[in-house]
Amino acid sequence: xxxxxxxxxxxxxxxxxxxxxxxxxxxxxxxxxxxxxxxxxxxxxxxxxxxxxxxxxxxxxxxxxxxxxxxxxxxxxxxxxxxxxxxxxxxxxxxxxxxxxxxxxxxxxxxxxxxxxxxxxxxxxxxxxxxxxxxxxxxxxxxxxxxxxxxxxxxxxxxxxxxxxxxxxxxxxxxxxxxxxxxxxxxxxxxxxxxxxxxxxxxxxxxxxxxxxxxxxxxxxxxxxxxxxxxxxxxxxxxxxxxxxxxxxxxxxxxxxxxxxxxxxxxxxxxxxxxxxxxxxxx
Amino acid sequence: xxxxxxxxxxxxxxxxxxxxxxxxxxxxxxxxxxxxxxxxxxxxxxxxxxxxxxxxxxxxxxxxxxxxxxxxxxxxxxxxxxxxxxxxxxxxxx
Numbered sequence: 001x002x003x004x005x006x007x008x009x010x011x012x013x014x015x016x017x018x019x020x021x022x023x024x025x026x027x028x029x030x031x032x033x034x035x036x037x038x039x040x041x042x043x044x045x046x047x048x049x050x051x052x053x054x055x056x057x058x059x060x061x062x063x064x065x066x067x068x069x070x071x072x073x074x075x076x077x078x079x080x081x082x083x084x085x086x087x088x089x090x091x092x093x094x095x096x097x098x099x100x101x102x103x104x105x106x107x108x109x110x111x112x113x114x115x116x117x118x119x120x121x122x123x124x125x126x127x128x129x130x131x132x133x134x135x136x137x138x139x140x141x142x143x144x145x146x147x148x149x150x151x152x153x154x155x156x157x158x159x160x161x162x163x164x165x166x167x168x169x170x171x172x173x174x175x176x177x178x179x180x181x182x183x184x185x186x187x188x189x190x191x192x193x194x195x196x197x198x199x200x201x202x203x204x205x206x207x208x209x210x211x212x213x214x215x216x217x218x219x220x221x222x223x224x225x226x227x228x229x230x231x232x233x234x235x236x237x238x239x240x241x242x243x244x245x246x247x248x249x250x251x252x253x254x255x256x257x258x259x260x261x262x263x264x265x266x267x268x269x270x271x272x273x274x275x276x277x278x279x280x281x282x283x
Numbered sequence: 284x285x286x287x288x289x290x291x292x293x294x295x296x297x298x299x300x301x302x303x304x305x306x307x308x309x310x311x312x313x314x315x316x317x318x319x320x321x322x323x324x325x326x327x328x329x330x331x332x333x334x335x336x337x338x339x340x341x342x343x344x345x346x347x348x349x350x351x352x353x354x355x356x357x358x359x360x361x362x363x364x365x366x367x368x369x370x371x372x373x374x375x376x377x
Binding site for chain 2: 007043045048050072
């Protein structure tokens with residue numbers, strides 16, 4: 001604890017002149033107003049403490065001048081401020097929040113899928129979809145926060161990739177859901193069309209539950225052959241012959257299922273990249 | 284700076300004295316105060332302002348959880364670095 005010091009107006013003027021010089025140098029170094037204020041307050045506290053330690057309760061201008069002569073000149077604050085350009089001696093570490101965002105996204109979706117498959121009922125599938133959406137929404141929030149944090153401490157933190165996984169999980173989850181809810185019915189209608197084609201050529205129906213049809217050659221279907229429910233009622237849709245080939249059918253199914261996912265990812269990733277990725281400044 | 288604050292909360296000049304009382308270390312205010320501001324901005328320190336009778340409020344700095352974690356990382360790096368230099372100076376070859 002330092003003793004109370006009374007400062008005369010002459011002494012006060014001397015100290016203020018020094019502080020004004022420090023403030024001016026900091027201002028020229030583009031230091032923010034709040035930081036300049038904090039630094040000047042620190043210097044002022046130090047001057048007052050040193051005066052109370054070294055001088056009488058009523059220091060003179062000479063005392064202050066002697067003390068200021070022993071301290072750093074205001075210009076040294078500018079030089080020290082340039083130290084902001086220095087790099088840390090350690091490598092940046094992965095931000096835990098970025099890892100958490102990626103894990104929430106991945107395990108949230110996987111957990112929801114396992115839950116849906118395990119329970120099987122349609123209501124459980126809806127619950128799983130809600131869980132997946134909540135988890136990916138959480139991952140989105142964590143991912144965006146992580147990106148902002150990494151951007152703020154780019155010298156110390158990394159983990160953009162993990163954070164982006166968290167960010168894009170929601171649009172991917174949404175597009176997968178859309179694929180199921182929108183593309184699947186379309187596929188189903190088309191599969192009925194295919195069924196119509198196949199059934200017109202069938203020779204044998206093997207099972208009572210009408211799950212498998214045998215193609216014209218009478219053999220059991222191989223991997224890649226179209227296996228479809230006979231109970232699916234053929235629809236009168238425009239028929240595309242190449243869909244009847246297994247390769248064409250798979251390609252069509254893949255496109256309709258994953259097309260929206262790829263499209264949304266292509267839209268969202270550059271959007272977030274531009275918004276949050278730090279700019280490279282040439283030095 | 285983080286290591287100096289490991290001993291406990293301190294205001295700027297007190298911290299400066301704490302560092303300068305350590306053998307082999309010597310720092311001045313134009314180094315310490317901007318560093319304190321930078322470490323606070325980076326979330327390694329928190330600041331508590333306490334009113335003073337004879338001047339501006341004193342700013343007491345304290346390590347945050349992130350600051351303690353950073354100190355641990357830096358200590359580990361420093362120990363490795365120091366051990367490496369020492370082994371070179373002693374002519375040891377791993």
